[in-house]
Amino acid sequence: MTRTDFVVLGAGPAGLGAAYRLSYLGFRVIVLERQAVVGGLAGSFEFAGQRVDYGSHRLHAATPAPILRLLRARLGDELQQRGRRGRIRIRDRWLAFPPGPAAIARSLPPGFLVRAGLSAAVATVRPRRDRNFAEYVTTGLGRVMGEAFYFPYARKIWGVEPDGLSGEQARRRISADTPWKLARRVSARKQGGRFFYYPAGGFGRIPEVLAEAAVEEGADIRLSTEVAGIRFGDSSVTVATSGGDRIKAGQVWSTIPLTSLAELVETVAGDPTPGVAGIEYRAMLLVYLAVPSGRYTPFDAHYFPDRDIAMTRVSEPKNYRDGPDPPDRTVLCAEIPCSPSDDMWSRTDHELGAMVGDALARCGLEHPRPVEVAVRRLRFAYPVYRIGYEESLTPLIAWADRRRNLVTFGRQGLFAHDNTHHTLAMALAAADAVGRDGRLDHVSWEAARRSFDRHVVED
Ligand SMILES: Cc1cc2nc3c(=O)[nH]c(=O)nc-3n(C[C@H](O)[C@H](O)[C@H](O)COP(=O)(O)OP(=O)(O)OC[C@H]3O[C@@H](n4cnc5c(N)ncnc54)[C@H](O)[C@@H]3O)c2cc1C
Known part of the structure; x- marks a missing residue:
């Protein structure tokens, strides 16, 4: 049986960031990844001669300086800074996204702007309520903005009516959640929301260079290796893989979905695994179209909040970078949130391509x-x-916490809607909470975890 200090489950940005930092600190680390390549949701792959991502991915301007330094050190000039150039379709009109004041004045009907302004003014004098998503938006930005943009968007993204979603979903998802913050964001032309970073070779270069850095520091990344079972002992953990290997480790650090983790851990008498029925993930279809022209539009992404269009966003990867892309063709990527029980999920490639077109x-x-x-x-x-x-x-996280040699983190591991820079921050914070003896300081990890509750997702 192989022995190691840490087994990290999943080679997305969170798992790779942790593997890199733990190996740098001198620990023996094995990463298990079920896919044949690293990257998880943040990976890239080749389609029609171009590198494409799993939906629109950008490294946001809000990325903390230490993470940006780490990525710059590995990617050098390949990491490009780009101005955002998107469009959103509201009430059959296109509006620059993120919008500036001129675009708003030019593109939206004056009657709508007056009603939105009045309803936002009412919101500012009423107390904020947050029992559900709809209430959070209405009491923060006004009902008109909610009905024009946030409510249809919520129905599409999560498949739930806005008053059936927790207020927490709105708090974590809407960074400009008051008229003042919205006005600041709209008017500050140089603000972070207007630029982003992107590697010339696709967003997946970020996890790829993290994997290279981890391997250079001695980490052993095992691809096409699915975790089949986990047994916790008092001072060690045994992880079984789909290939029949058994690995004994001091700790398991998991970035796989919390629901999968709960299914993989061997049940202990007196500490049953809590039910996972309330932990729900929205699925997504990504439809890639190879278009026989140099560029489809000059925009990086088009956003579609309205219900009559199935996709939420269509991006054109070529417009995210100055990269080695073919001159005579481009690719579009349409994001369609749905559920595996929807008829949409099992449509053929041809049907989905035709629907998007x-x-x-x-x-x-x-x-x-x-x-x-x-x-x-x-x-x-x-x-x-x-x-x-x-x-x-809450019971699931408490169940995980009772296993003192288990850390669960990352977007799937903490059931958070977080960006790549957030999940990397989690990975580095977890590694920083490890002492020289390899033990996790649970108090500092808990404090770091509380700080993750303040993460607000960038779009
Ligand atoms: C459509 C879309 C657009 C996004 N856009 C952006 C953006 O613009 N900017 C941004 O910063 N972020 C964006 N994100 C979020 C970003 O993709 C995630 O924050 C990031 O990938 C999370 O990294 P992670 O390592 O926590 O999880 P993941 O990337 O999900 O990695 C988890 C890994 O675990 C592996 N795994 C699962 N089960 C097992 C098992 N049993 N055994 C072994 N391995 C297993 C998976 O294969 C995967 O590789 C977007 C996400 C989506 C879905």
Whole structure:
């Protein structure tokens, strides 16, 4: 049986960031990843001669300086700083996204702006209420903004009515949640929301260079290796893999979905695994269209909050970078949140490609007439915070915490809607809580974990 200090489950940014830092600190680390490549949701792959991502991915300007330094040191000039250039379709009109004041004044009907302003003014004099998503938005930004943008968007992204979602979902998802913050964001032209970082070779270069750094420090990354079972002892853990290996470790650090972790851990008498029924993930279809022209539009992404269009966003990876992309073709990636029980989930590539093409044409864009279509299905795309989700999440986290040689973190591991820079911050904070003897300081880890509750997702 192999022995090591740490087994890290999952080679997405969180698992790789932790593996890098723990090996740098001198510990023996083995990473187990079920896919044949590193990256998780933040990975890239090749389609129609181009590197493409799992939906629109950008490294946001809010990335903390130490993480940016680490990535810059590995990526050098490959990490480009880019101005954002997106568009959102609201009430059959296109608006620059993120919008500036001129674009708002030019693109939205004056009657709508007056009603939105009045309803926001009412919100500012009423107390904030947050029992559900709808209430949080209405008492923060006003009902008109909610109904025009946030409510349809919530229904599409999470598949739940806005008053059936927890207020926490809004708090973690809407960074400009008062008229003042919204006005500041709209007017500050140089603010972080207007630029982003992106590697010329695709977003997946970020996890790839983290994996290279971890391996250089001695980490052993085992791809195509699924975790099949985990047994906790008093001072060590045994992890069984799908290939029949058994690895004994001082600690297991998990970034796989909390629900999968609960299924993999051997039950101990007197400490049953809590139910996971309230832990719900939204799935997503990613439909890639290879378009036979140099560029489809000059925009990096188009956003579609309205219900009559199935996708929430369509991105054009070529416009995120100055990269080694072919001059005569481009790729579009449409994101369609759904549930595996929806009929949409099992449609053929051809049907989905045709649906996306037709929807773009209905919005006044040229029909892309794709020469090739590919579809990827993400089962764990977004955590859904339905009202009452805490009743399942809290006992599950407490159950994990009772295993003193288990740390669960990352987007899937903490059931958080977080960005890549957040999950990297989690990984580095966890590694920083490890003493020279390899033990985790549970008090500092708990303090770090509380700070993650303040993460607000960037779009
Ligand atoms: C559509 C979309 C758009 C996004 N856009 C952005 C963006 O613009 N900017 C941004 O910063 N973030 C964005 N994100 C979020 C970003 O993808 C995540 O924050 C990041 O990938 C999370 O990293 P992670 O390591 O926590 O989890 P993951 O990337 O999910 O990694 C978990 C890993 O665990 C592996 N695994 C699961 N089960 C097992 C098992 N049993 N055995 C072994 N391995 C297993 C998985 O294969 C995976 O590799 C977006 C996410 C989505 C879905």
